């Protein structure tokens with residue numbers, strides 16, 4: 001059983017003077033996530049790494065899976081720690097480690113070393129050579145292969161010595177909470193959950209808003225969005241989901257506006273409401289799952305028309321992604337199966353047969369003039385009757 005886990009971080013490593021803030025945010029996230037699973041974990045910074053001391057009963061796979069969902073980590077290694085790092089202790093510990101890890105010591109290996117304690121009597125290359133020699137003496141069936149070894153044996157000389165041979169890939173990105181908060185427009189489709197995951201991977205907290213149109217969209221369609229938010233929150237942490245009743249607004253637009261402009265005008269009202277909620281909740285921008293050319297409302301002209309009603313940035317993490325690339329990510333993060341459940345979305349119910357693909361802004365603005373102040377009352381009513389669902393932890 002590993003005594004703990006040595007974690008390598010991703011981009012934080014290239015940060016300058018304020019690197020400690022990113023490291024602290026990362027440690028906070030690791031502590032939080034590990035607090036939800038069995039085991040007794042102590043998280044501490046260790047020059048360029050994070051060390052998690054693991055005590056008590058814990059499920060190894062669960063720890064790895066949990067850490068693999070923490071943004072900011074590049075690699076996760078179960079380690080043996082040698083407190084007193086004098087050379088004899090370290091060599092013996094490395095030999096014991098190899099013996100314990102592998103039933104048969106007949107493979108090829110390469111020792112890799114990193115030394116952050118510059119006062120240690122051996123340099124990194126010396127550690128590799130000396131340790132390699134020691135292992136060959138102790139396990140005669142081992143062989144060295146510096147180009148393509150079966151096993152890498154890592155020895156990191158820090159305040160203590162750390163020994164490991166496995167590196168589980170981390171998810172990368174930046175620690176949550178290092179980049180402010182944004183409001184995700186979350187539908188029940190494939191794209192917006194992926195967009196939420198992607199923006200969050202850059203360290204952004206997310207809140208979400210879902211436009212619901214009962215009775216045209218069912219309770220099951222809403223539940224699907226709640227389920228998606230739960231799945232996304234395994235990565236993004238807590239999400240405050242705002243469910244907006246959009247029925248009256250949609251019906252009114254349907255009655256008053258040219259049908260080929262419906263999707264754009266509805267989308268503009270969604271953006272206005274989302275922006276209001278974003279400002280109310282301290283969000284610095286909106287996030288959507290749009291990508292250029294995917295459907296009529298996602299041409300560059302249409303995106304310009306939806307942007308026009310926003311005075312805060314609209315982030316579209318998937319803007320240049322092919323559909324298949326988006327599907328691949330949704331499968332990886334576990335939202336795909338839920339996203340493809342066949343429940344209707346309000347945008348697909350009130351869709352025109354021939355929506356405009358190159359909306360003319362003047363024409364759109366003119367059509368919106370027909371909506372009179374009645375729509376402002378409807379927007380106010382929608383804002384007053386929002387249901388808030390707290391998702392995740």
Ligand SMILES: Nc1ncnc2c1ncn2[C@@H]1O[C@H](COP(=O)(O)OP(=O)(O)OP(=O)(O)O)[C@@H](O)[C@H]1O
Nearest residue numbers: 185186187189190191192209210211288289290347
């Ligand atoms: N009912 C809704 N509630 C909240 N946001 C929505 C809703 N419908 C659409 N959106 C937002 O608008 C974006 C574009 O929606 P649209 O239906 O045109 O495309 P889509 O490719 O089907 O997107 P998705 O797969 O995310 O549903 C979505 O990614 C989402 O951010």
